[in-house]
Amino acid sequence: MTVPHGTPDAPRISVRGEAHLEVxxxxxxxxxxxxxRGKDRRTALDDLTRRNTAALDLLKSYGDAVEHLETGSFSVTPELKEHGRGExxxxxxxRVHLTxxxxxxxxxGELTTRLADLDLTRVDGPFWAxxxxSPAYREARQQAVREAVQRAREYAEALGTTLVALIELTDTGDFAAEGSRPQFAAGPRMRSRAAYAEDTAAAPLDLEPQRQHVHAQVDARFTMAPPRL
Structure with a gap:
């Protein structure tokens, strides 16, 4: 029969181990x-296809630097006149969304700047993660376990005894925080052909990667040798 709180001959100790890493x-x-945007559906669709191709070609031109590329939502929506009879x-x-x-x-920095310089193109991010x-999660878990063992030993030493056995180890979760806040956003742009002829390439953005905070937590229960009180 399991005794949930231990016995005088096999007292139990419960501790929590935590780890916080910044990586x-x-x-x-x-x-x-x-x-x-177009006065008719075909014009809007043709322009969208051309701009989508330009954005995809630019992203793919960076080769292995872009590890994953996918198309999300696509839509062509009519805008009705506010006044007048009928629809x-x-x-x-x-609109097409890429990730x-x-x-x-x-x-x-260079890629986001060049994308934001395209016609009617919005860039959101980067979202660091x-x-x-990631090995950071494993390291955080291991540190949390080591802290739980060390804490239990310190309690046992305070009682003049030692740990005997591990009864239970519970993973209460790990996660990375502060990895989803966008650091850059640029809205759509519309410029004339004459303006394009006069423009020079925009300077690349200087982006500083956002450090990730990884947390891990475990609960552990041990048995101790009976202390002399």
Whole structure:
């Protein structure tokens, strides 16, 4: 029969171990929204297709620096006139959302700047993060366990005794905080062809990776040799 609180011959001790690490991010995600607007559906769709291709070609030109690229939502929506009888369409709005994941942070500032310089293109991010299998999580868990054992030993030593056995170890969770706050955002731009001829390339953004805070926590129960009180 299990005795939940121990016995005088086998007293139990329950402790909590915690770990807090601050590490560099491993990936950066950016969201790219390409838009178009036309008096008719075909014009809006053609412009959207052209701008989407330009954004994809630019992202793919960075090769292995862009580890993951995917297309999310796509829409072409009619805008109805506010006044007048019937459902008369004033214009059509197109929109495509892309998500890119980068591991080469040296290319990130240049890429986000060049994307934001495209026509009717919005860039959100970067969103700094760790990989799901990051070694930082394992290190945090191990540190939390070591702290639990050390804390239990210190309590046992205070009673003039030693630990005998581990009864239970419970993982109460680990996570990375402060990894989702965007550090950069640029809204859509619309410029004339004459303006393009006069413009020079925008200077790359200087982006500082946001440190990730990894937390881990365990609960542990041990038995001790009977102390002499």
């Amino acid at each position: 560099d991010p491993e990936i950066a995600r950016i969201g790219v929204t390409v838009a178009s 008369r369409v004033h214009a059509y709005h197109g 890119a994941e980068l591991t080469d942070f040296t290319a990130l 760790l990989r799901r299998d």
